[in-house]
Amino acid sequence: MTTTPSPLSAQHPAPPGGGSTGATPLYGPQLDGDTLPALYEELRRVHGPVAPVLLAPGLDAWLVLGHRELLRLTREEHHFSHDPRRWRLLLEGRVPPDSPILPMVRHRPAVLFADGREHRRMRGPVSLALAGVDGHELRRTVEAAAEELISGFAARGEADLVSDYARQLPMRVVTGLLGLDEDTGRDLVRAISGLAGADASSADASRRMDEILLTLVRDKRRRPGTDITSILLRHPAGLSDTEVQANLVTLLVAGNQTTLNWIATTLRIILCDPSFQSSLTGGRLSVDDALDLVLWRFPPTQNFPARYATEDMSFGGQDIRAGDMLILGLAGANADPAVLPADGAPVVGNRSHLSFGAGPHTCPAQDPARLITRAAVDTIRHRLPDLRLAVPEGELSWINSPWSMGLRALPVRFTDPRPPRAGQAGALR
Missing domain, CATH: 3.30.43.20 (Uridine Diphospho-n-acetylenolpyruvylglucosamine Reductase; domain 2)
Structure with missing residues (x-):
């Protein structure tokens, strides 16, 4: 590259x-x-x-x-x-x-497009819903999903860490937080990717995304749970179905693609920079240092x-x-x-x-995004300690988008995967 x-x-x-x-x-x-x-x-x-x-x-x-x-x-x-x-x-x-x-x-009638009092009215429910996410439980969920994905390709000795890992992991976690089932979540992420591409298919992708989320909101209005969608619906601010749907769009578009790119690009830096990898292994730098380096040099958005x-x-x-x-x-x-x-x-x-903006509209989901990315990188480094690129670095390529910076693929090889950490195998519900 x-x-x-x-x-x-x-x-x-x-x-x-x-x-x-x-x-x-x-x-x-x-x-x-x-x-x-x-x-x-x-x-x-x-x-x-x-x-x-x-x-x-x-x-x-x-x-x-x-x-x-x-x-x-x-x-x-x-x-x-x-x-x-x-x-x-x-x-x-x-x-x-x-x-x-x-x-x-x-x-859209969402926090991203509002100023002043209207912004504060919608920011409150969104911030509360995200603050209600249990960090320990979220990390366990991410690690369990990561272990399941790695187990799916571990026997092959090779994988594409974009399509096999980074693209699937945030989708499984974030759509679960919203209260979506896995199949619908997969359909939703395809729509979000089409939207971010800014091409002729973007309008159709946007309509499909809206349909999925409005159906989810109406279902949660009838049968609420403990998910983020239900928390938004029952907040005293009294958000309408359309407002809840629009704010879910904001969370998803800003969150899913960003986290996907953040995971993949962090892994690329670790794989392609021997001195950085050595510093991580030797404890002189942390995974958080790698995450911040990506945010400075290769912002996912x-x-x-x-x-x-x-x-x-x-x-x-x-x-x-x-x-x-x-x-x-x-x-x-x-x-x-x-x-x-x-x-x-x-x-x-x-x-x-x-990388997460600044001011009153600083991304409210940056802490969960960091937790998901850190757990994703930690887990795969533990399971596949001899991970290495399967192609020369110069052959890696990026997607074309005015908004997003993401790898098309990250092909890797490895041998002798370690077993899952104690308590992780089968932990995903």
């Missing part, structure tokens, strides 16, 4: 009346985990901390790459709203109804939509118009030279990265 320069030769002028000029496409088959880091740095060099981009043909936006600027973007709701109904291009009728971007940014300017302003050296869309460039902001060590040393033991 090599990083190659990504020149801005594919620039397009902004559409008439657009808020940016010289906008660079943030889409297309040429952009993936290898080329995006170089693109962010060239955008920073040419435009500074806020750069004009195209999310799709004719749909211009601003990508916020500066660490300081992104903090301001996430903290000042009076200047930068979460409500996509403020989006000027949408109000002007310039967003095609079948745009692949629309499923990710269209308004590269870019996150969106904020909308509430007025004309100067921001990051650019003239922003009211209603302009601003994208949270999480990966670009983490790579801002202003916050990185001057000697280029890896950032270890530092969690001031912006």
Whole structure:
């Protein structure tokens, strides 16, 4: 996996009346985990901390790459709203109804798209539901699911740790927390993956995701349990079925794909960096250090939509118009030279990265996501201590997405798997 320069030769002028000029496409088959880091740095060099981009043909936006600027973007709701109904291009009728971007940014009655009092009304139930997740029980559930998955391929001596492990593990755990059965959960995760792909199938994937979750909400309204969906439904805030469904979408889209990518990329670093692997084995670094290194250097969510300017302003050296869309460039902001060590040393033991956002809308599920990822990495390192890549590192490739940074596959080989830890075999219910 090599990083190659990504020149801005594919620039397009902004559409008439657009808020940016010289906008660079943030889409297309040429952009993936290898080329995006170089693109962010060239955008920073040419435009500074806020750069004009195209999310799709004719749909211009601003990508916020500066660490300081992104903090301001996430903290000042009076200047930068979460409500996509403020989006000027949408109000002007310039967003095609079948745009692949629309499923990710269209308004839903959820915490992600609300400001001020309405945000606080929905944030309370979501935070309470997540706080009610027992960390010890969650870790046991993750370890049991991980053991079951590993046992499914252990005898082969080889596996793809994306399709056989990282893609399946969060799905099993998160959909169980929501109260979904395994088959429906698998269908739901396929829909979420289609949504994040930002292509022609995204609209159908979004509709399927909504159908599954609304059916779940209505079922839990009739037969409540102890799951997150039921907790949201019975909260005194009185969320409607549609609001509960929309907040489940937010949790799933932001959580499942992020955790999948976080697991796979952490395993890639451990497999591909002998000195890091040696430091882990020798106890000089912890698995949490590996997790944080991924969040700094390879954020599972590269870019996150969106904020909308509430007025004309100067921001990051650019003239922003009211209603302009601003994208949270999480990966670009983490790579801002202003916050990185001057000697280029890896950032270890530092969690001031912006991989989970910042401000009032900081991801409320980051603690469960970390627990799931840590348990997933710990378990497979224990069971398969001689894990090694089955292909040269340069042959690994990333998915194409303007939002997500994930490996297509992580083929590995191993011998002599260890038995499950005591108490883990058969523990998954």
